[in-house]
Amino acid sequence: MLTLAGTELNERISFYGMRAILVLFLGAAIADGGMGLGTGTATAIVGLYLALSYFTTLPGGWIADRVLGERRTVLVGGIIIMLGHISLAIQISDLFVWGGLMLVCLGTGFLKPNVTSMVGRLYVDDTDARRDAGYSLYYMAINIGSAIGLFAVGYIGEKVSWHIGFGVAALGMALGLISYVLGQKSLGDAGKVPGQPLSAAERNKMITWVAIGIVVVVAAATASVATGTFSIDRVTYVLTALAVIVPILYFINMFVFKRDQIVGEERTKLTAFLWLFIASAVFWMIFDQAAGPLTLFAKHDVDLNLLGFQVPAGWTQAANPVMVILFSGVFALVWTKLGNRVSTAAKFSFALVVAGLSFVLMSAASAATDGGTVKVSLFWLLGVYLLMTIAELCLSPVGLSMTSKLAPKAFAGQMMGMFFLSISAGDAVGAQVSRLEPVLGGTYYLVLGLLAVVCGIALSLFVGKLRVLMGEHKTDAGAPEHQPSA
Secondary structure (H helix, E strand, O other), X not given: OHHHHHHHHHHHHHHHHHHHHHHHHHHOOHHHOOOOOOHHHHHHHHHHHHHHHHHOHHHHHHHHHHHHOHHHHHHHHHHHHHHHHHHHHHOOOHHHHHHHHHHHHHHHHXXXXXXXXXXXXXXXXXXXXXXXXXXXXXXXHHHHHHHHHHHXXXXXHHHOOHHHHHHHHHHHHHHHHHHHHHOHHHHOOOOOOOOOOOOHHHHHHHHHHHHHHHXXXXXXXXXXXXXXXXXXXXXXXXXXXHHHHHHHHHHHHHHXXXXXXXXXXXXXXXHHHHHHHHHHHHHHHHHHHHHOHHHHHHHHHEOOEEOXXXXXXXXXXXXXXXXXXXXXHHHHXXXXXXXXXXXXXXXXXXXXXXXXXXXXXHHHHHHHOOOOOOOEOHHHHHHHHHHHHHHHHHHHHHHHHHHHHHOOHHHHHHHHHHHHHHHHHHHHHHHHHHHHHHHHOHHHHHHHHHHHHHHHHHHHOOHHHHHHHHOHHHHHOOOOOOOOOO
């Protein structure tokens, strides 16, 4: 656990460090070292950056399952992430920015699902209530890295130099790689070999399709530039469609074309996973607005003067990981004490309602600015982040645990990637929706908040059915009748 938690802690320093300053860097004037993009485009790019970071977990899981094994895939991913941050730090041209972002997205997809999947191997019994507690503690460890990244990179990026800030993010990933390599012996044989290695024929077929894909993408990009139709906004639209369509196709593939590899109760568990996947996407559409619209709200509409010190706007995002650190131990104890009496679906339902309420509060904060003429207290945002954190601790660590329990054995690594695809889909939709915030103001937050509340209430009506599909009802066979069933 220590080796894996240490690796993720340092990876989160790099990931959240860049998250702290990315929207500010993209929107800053070119004269100030930024990219000079409009607000809508900047928030959409940030949303797509987050979406692609999780979207690439699917090929990352596949490569671990079929080619490299989880252990080597994590190492390769970390190296790619570090190179991406270095590209952003040295930025010779705009291509270094876009190339760096793509490298970070790709590397995150290699690293994230596989290091998390290895954590799941520590708990052999799927009904062990300590599994949720273990993931909560693991989640606390990586949030320490998130907080460090937000504070360090957030300050250096805004106050010193955007590019030095990206360099600090690269350093964070480098430390993670060192930690991972030095801790290899403690992992034993876990993740050393792929679960379903490709045959020679399959490997050749994969290489062919990858080569074709690269040629098609390069040709399309070249044609777009040559005809003058290329624009960053069009790219975000295409990537959003990709992030939404691919999960749909992947579910169709598993339910229809790969059904012979999913046996017995694995089929009903996969059905339950589909509905929780949708709930997760709605949650992350709300939650990850923090990296875009909420950070810009902090910069322009919040009084950030604290005892004479002007708090960097990116620091406001740190409220979430700090609160996770403070509360995750409490939630771990709660899940252990309640055991299997509170179902995964019930936790998801509660998380959606609370996340929705955070945006209802955000709409009130926006209204308090009186059309941007008044800077509101920082406590408004802290209240929003408190509700978001409570919701996150009900869904995210539990969601990771849920995925490891519901995953068909033949698709263990890829299924962990599927949970991250729910984040990708939510972030991708949120990226485009965020373009409406400058137009709608407080109404934007109110509509999204009420949508999440309605989804949470709707999910609560089917908690019992989902409990049966997941097989959680079997763990209650010997429970006293007065115990709650959801």
